[in-house]
Amino acid sequence: MNLLLTDEEKMLRHTAREFLEAECPTTLVRAMETDPLGYPPALWRKTAELGWQGMALPETYGGQDLPLVYLGIIMQEVGRAVAPLPLLGTVVAALTIASDATPAQREAILPGVVRGDTVLTWAFTEQDPRFRPDTVQTRAVVDGDHLVINGTKLFVDHFTAADHCLVACRTAAGSGHAGLSLVLVDTKAPGISTTPLVTLAKDKQCAVVFDDVRVPRANVIGRLGEGGPIVERMLDRATVLLCAQMLGATRKDAEMAIDYSKYRVAFGQPIGALQSIQHICADMIVWIDGGELLTYEALWKMDQGLPAGIEVSQAKAFCNEKCEAVVRFSQMIHGGIGFMMEFDLHLWFRRVSAWAMRLGTSYEHRARIAHALIDSPGTVVLGRPVPVVVAV
Amino acid sequence: MDFGFTPEQEALRREVRDFIAEHLTAEIVEELEGLTEGFGVSRSVGRGPLVSRLFDEIAKRGWLGISYPKEYGGQDGDRITQYIVEEEFARVGIAVGLAGSGAPAILAAGTEEQKRAFIPKLISGEYSFALGFTEPQAGADLASLQCRAVRDGDDYVINGQKMYTSAAHTATHVYLMARTDTAVPKHQGISIFLVPMDTPGLTVRPLWTIQNEPRAPLGTTYGAYRTNETFFDDVRVPKTTLLGKENEGWGVGSMGLNLDRVGAARYLISVRRDEDIVNWVKTNRFDGYSPADDPAIRDKIAELWIEAQVCRLMTMRSMSIVEHGGHFTYEGAAEKIWAPEHGVRTSEAITQMLGPYGQLLNGSPYAVEKGIFAHNLMGAFQSGINHGSVQVMRDQVARRGLGLPSARRAGRPEAGR
Ligand SMILES: Cc1cc2nc3c(=O)[nH]c(=O)nc-3n(C[C@H](O)[C@H](O)[C@H](O)COP(=O)(O)OP(=O)(O)OC[C@H]3O[C@@H](n4cnc5c(N)ncnc54)[C@H](O)[C@@H]3O)c2cc1C
Numbered sequence: 001m002n003l004l005l006t007d008e009e010k011m012l013r014h015t016a017r018e019f020l021e022a023e024c025p026t027t028l029v030r031a032m033e034t035d036p037l038g039y040p041p042a043l044w045r046k047t048a049e050l051g052w053q054g055m056a057l058p059e060t061y062g063g064q065d066l067p068l069v070y071l072g073i074i075m076q077e078v079g080r081a082v083a084p085l086p087l088l089g090t091v092v093a094a095l096t097i098a099s100d101a102t103p104a105q106r107e108a109i110l111p112g113v114v115r116g117d118t119v120l121t122w123a124f125t126e127q128d129p130r131f132r133p134d135t136v137q138t139r140a141v142v143d144g145d146h147l148v149i150n151g152t153k154l155f156v157d158h159f160t161a162a163d164h165c166l167v168a169c170r171t172a173a174g175s176g177h178a179g180l181s182l183v184l185v186d187t188k189a190p191g192i193s194t195t196p197l198v199t200l201a202k203d204k205q206c207a208v209v210f211d212d213v214r215v216p217r218a219n220v221i222g223r224l225g226e227g228g229p230i231v232e233r234m235l236d237r238a239t240v241l242l243c244a245q246m247l248g249a250t251r252k253d254a255e256m257a258i259d260y261s262k263y264r265v266a267f268g269q270p271i272g273a274l275q276s277i278q279h280i281c282a283d284m285i286v287w288i289d290g291g292e293l294l295t296y297e298a299l300w301k302m303d304q305g306l307p308a309g310i311e312v313s314q315a316k317a318f319c320n321e322k323c324e325a326v327v328r329f330s331q332m333i334h335g336g337i338g339f340m341m342e343f344d345l346h347l348w349f350r351r352v353s354a355w356a357m358r359l360g361t362s363y364e365h366r367a368r369i370a371h372a373l374i375d376s377p378g379t380v381v382l383g384r385p386v387p388v389v390v391a392v
Numbered sequence: 393m394d395f396g397f398t399p400e401q402e403a404l405r406r407e408v409r410d411f412i413a414e415h416l417t418a419e420i421v422e423e424l425e426g427l428t429e430g431f432g433v434s435r436s437v438g439r440g441p442l443v444s445r446l447f448d449e450i451a452k453r454g455w456l457g458i459s460y461p462k463e464y465g466g467q468d469g470d471r472i473t474q475y476i477v478e479e480e481f482a483r484v485g486i487a488v489g490l491a492g493s494g495a496p497a498i499l500a501a502g503t504e505e506q507k508r509a510f511i512p513k514l515i516s517g518e519y520s521f522a523l524g525f526t527e528p529q530a531g532a533d534l535a536s537l538q539c540r541a542v543r544d545g546d547d548y549v550i551n552g553q554k555m556y557t558s559a560a561h562t563a564t565h566v567y568l569m570a571r572t573d574t575a576v577p578k579h580q581g582i583s584i585f586l587v588p589m590d591t592p593g594l595t596v597r598p599l600w601t602i603q604n605e606p607r608a609p610l611g612t613t614y615g616a617y618r619t620n621e622t623f624f625d626d627v628r629v630p631k632t633t634l635l636g637k638e639n640e641g642w643g644v645g646s647m648g649l650n651l652d653r654v655g656a657a658r659y660l661i662s663v664r665r666d667e668d669i670v671n672w673v674k675t676n677r678f679d680g681y682s683p684a685d686d687p688a689i690r691d692k693i694a695e696l697w698i699e700a701q702v703c704r705l706m707t708m709r710s711m712s713i714v715e716h717g718g719h720f721t722y723e724g725a726a727e728k729i730w731a732p733e734h735g736v737r738t739s740e741a742i743t744q745m746l747g748p749y750g751q752l753l754n755g756s757p758y759a760v761e762k763g764i765f766a767h768n769l770m771g772a773f774q775s776g777i778n779h780g781s782v783q784v785m786r787d788q789v790a791r792r793g794l795g796l797p798s799a800r801r802a803g804r805p806e807a808g809r
Binding site for chain 1: 393394395396397401472479660663664666667670671673674684690691693694695697698699700701702704705706708709711712713715716718722723726729730783785786787789790791793794795796797798799
């Protein structure tokens with residue numbers, strides 16, 4: 001047990017931070033908010049050269065096979081720079097392909113991801129906003145050696161920039177996990193139409209309509225109708241990596257407020273000398289630390305092949321509330337200037353707030369934890385794993 | 393980052409757990425419940441014959457003073473192993489570890505003679521310290537303490553009063569902070585003395601807390617124990633009782649206090665009720681009502697559970713820092729804010745879940761779990777006051793951790809402790 005970063009982890013963080021500080025100024029972040037593509041391909045290729053896309057992918061496909069903890073460190077730095085990259089969607093889909101797809105499917109997709117030629121995304125949520133599998137209504141019907149997909153997905157990240165999308169569909173009647181399949185879809189396939197959403201983060205989310213979209217049956221990830229657990233693992237990885245990204249952004253946001261309080265003078269002294277401001281700053285850092293500890297424990301458990309669903313939910317429920325509180329306090333410490341478009345602080349405020357609304361609300365993640373704690377047989381013991389119960 | 397324990401450490405944890413299951417008999421629990429000392433009964437303050445015998449068994453297994461050098465009676469083990477053993481015993485109210493103020497400070501600042509005289513006996517439980525820091529006019533602002541120690545030949549003569557000297561009635565020594573120079577800034581005139589409790593001129597008067605009548609059940613945060621006022625009237629001690637150099641007691645004391653703020657016992661007293669309430673909710677029904685089905689209770693329980701994990705992880709982080717030879721900049725203070733405040737939040741939330749049952753104290757008809765939740769509501773708060781209050785800890789995070797400036801207002805205490 002050692003919760004401190006190893007020298008190698010520190011080096012990785014340092015390199016990533018230096019790289020993004022040089023390559024991803026806030027002018028670029030702002031430019032991408034109005035850019036139709038929404039990400040800078042040149043930067044994307046450079047991150048591939050640094051090995052980010054393939055960091056946790058198998059060596060067979062050109063990846064580095066490093067632990068998810070390392071990827072967490074990268075996501076934190078991406079969040080810190082609020083870098084407009086389709087990295088989260090790409091790595092989450094790629095990791096799912098690496099763990100659950102056939103060798104042929106992996107061979108077809110992963111080398112391109114590692115090289116930075118391919119952008120991936122995934123689609124789960126539909127009209128019912130709850131973060132649970134029963135909400136999936138999109139149907140995929142077998143027709144010979146094809147599937148025909150009909151339905152609408154909402155809040156899909158970078159769909160228009162992506163080459164492929166992993167789409168959660170219902171291939172058999174059922175609720176919850178029953179009858180779910182995860183299908184790899186070419187984003188340019190006939191029958192697909194998209195509508196961009198205007199979001200708080202000014203990122204590239206859209207609504208995607210599938211109208212008789214034909215996909216080869218060979219594109220199903222795992223077995224037809226048995227994709228529930230695959231989807232759950234995918235969402236868990238997505239959620240915990242989003243936590244890392246949120247925490248990176250939140251820490252940077254807090255640091256800006258702390259710095260600002262050292263220089264902003266009121267009533268004859270820096271506002272940072274006032275105890276009411278100091279104690280808020282102390283809480284901000286304690287909360288961020290708490291979120292990081294929860295997040296990295298979840299990532300570490302995944303790396304060990306241990307069940308980590310509860311740890312993921314712990315992290316997201318905590319980050320949703322604490323990161324939001326931190327960025328709100330940071331706005332408060334900045335006074336009026338934080339509300340001004342030309343001042344950069346809102347780039348972090350808007351994104352962290354939006355990320356807190358995605359991939360499960362605090363209520364939903366706590367419901368999952370409560371289910372495991374309360375509806376499992378036997379007693380619970382602190383510090384030992386919570387019994388695993390089937391997802392609701 | 394590594395959140396796991398080695399197979400050997402896991403095996404040791406199982407061994408300790410099995411030992412406790414086998415040895416912690418109902419008779420021993422009864423003996424423990426009759427004691428009036430702080431959280432974590434150690435051998436020296438255990439007194440009872442069964443607890444003493446239990447400690448012999450613990451000592452036989454090499455579970456006392458694990459991380460201390462062999463030459464001073466320890467096991468030359470690592471801090472993480474010690475933490476595991478401490479954690480398992482802390483769950484049942486037994487302290488096998490040593491507080492930061494005491495053995496670690498002597499190891500760091502003591503003379504060879506002091507190390508040999510104290511550490512083996514602290515480990516074996518023959519000696520124990522009461523902490524003589526707080527005074528009537530010096531609490532959170534500890535450095536303004538007035539208790540005087542004046543050099544007289546080869547002796548010091550001590551005069552003054554200490555408040556809330558817990559365990560002073562059972563301890564063999566008091567780990568005393570006293571003023572040795574009044575002419576210098578307050579932090580620079582303080583020294584630490586290791587004073588035998590049986591020194592003439594030293595008297596102890598009990599202070600009973602709001603937990604004593606009825607007695608808080610075993611395991612309550614700041615449960616049924618007695619604290620004291622301690623008076624020093626011309627207490628004459630040899631100069632060999634001075635720990636570290638004269639007037640350098642603040643640094644020695646801070647180091648020990650930092651360690652007192654972290655670790656297994658402190659974290660567990662703040663989170664044990666989370667476990668209890670989950671298990672209570674799982675098993676209790678009232679006519680047609682099942683608290684387990686109440687969505688508000690379920691949401692709150694999950695929230696508390698998450699917070700408890702943060703307490704555990706912050707403790708593990710502190711232990712990682714200690715084990716790998718680092719120093720706390722703000723991490724110990726962070727743990728000392730988060731865990732005690734969680735303890736308060738959880739006590740309040742749980743009593744809301746229990747509604748009117750939440751009021752019932754130990755011994756009352758219908759009391760839930762011997763009234764521990766009501767008692768905990770009274771006691772949890774104290775964890776955020778002592779050993780550096782949460783306000784002082786926030787000052788430390790802000791100023792030492794984040795580099796925020798000190799205010800210009802006059803008479804403002806520094807974030808030193
Ligand atoms: C059960 C119990 C056992 C104890 N055991 C011991 C023991 O064994 N040995 C020992 O030496 N002491 C012991 N103490 C004393 C304990 O450490 C003190 O109570 C503590 O240091 C606070 O001091 P105080 O009670 O004088 O409160 P005060 O110092 O008067 O503080 C009152 C309030 O003011 C706040 N405050 C103080 N300074 C600041 C600041 N700079 N900014 C903002 N707020 C501030 C505090 O946080 C607190 O909320 C014990 C106390 C209790 C209750």
